[in-house]
Amino acid sequence: MADVAKVKVVEAGGAGDDSLVIAGKPYRSRLIVGTGKYKDLAENAAAVEAAGAEIVTVAVRRVNVTNPKEPMLIDFIDPKKVMYLPNTAGCYTAEDAVRTLRLAREAGGWNLVKLEVLGDQKTLYPDMIETLRAAEALRKDGFEIMVYCSDDPIMAKRLEALGCAAIMPLAAPIGSGLGIQNPVNIRLIIEQSKVPVIVDAGVGTASDAAIAMELGCDGVLMNTAIAEAKHPLVMARAMKLAVEAGRLAYLAGRMAKRKYADPSSPLAGLI
């Protein structure tokens, strides 16, 4: 739907169709949240609900075979109600990422996945060369990919050309909470992409999420910003509102910035 049409729907106060469409499937929420770093699974589940998220990222890890009765994520966050997006967190090679996602697809049947191949333990910066290799292999295997990447527009273009379902450039390093460090590059990626652009990593507080949406992002993905807030459920709600507010502001078309003042009250009729 063109932006103009979306604005008409929003102005009419209708629920409208400003859906986020990923790999052909529409989602009402433009906020995707992670499931890591929470104090427990119950808080995690409550945060997902407070955020109004319809998609959550999950990691694939070894089962603790010596303690099989350990509580599991799927007992708290129902994959029938919220879509699980398996990720490849912790993978440093294309081979590991592909293996992990094949296992994830076998475990849950999900074909839409998040690809992330890291290059450095300290910065958790993506290794774009390994990411490209993994994306190519996964596409051949029929996966739909939401790919975590650097904010390099050329790399983003290559990933889109491979058929990735969404481009997910980082705002700042994972878990840093530093907010969008390079709005120029994010904007360049948004302008050139025909698939959704979702800022992933580095969001710290509500205004960061709103800024991402005001730039024209299609969505925001975050984990630490909510999990490590002093009151995660409150932050989850703040993020939900921030993403909605930022999206509306973007659709509304902001005023132009001026170098100097321009009075709001009339000049005529002063006593």
Next chain:
Amino acid sequence: MQLTVNGDIHEVPGPISLLGLIERFGLEPRKVAIERNLEIVPRSTYGQTQLGEGDRLEIVHFVGGG
């Protein structure tokens, strides 16, 4: 027989199917995914897959992550 499961050596009485091993560990088949000697094992075949001496298994599930 000896199997490597998630990086650890386990001694199990054979013969045993993959389904038998999962049940021995007290796991639910529908909550996990398994790789045997670097190949994914489809869940529908757990019952028919007979394990062999020295098999290397990865049994994974979903956990919280970003």
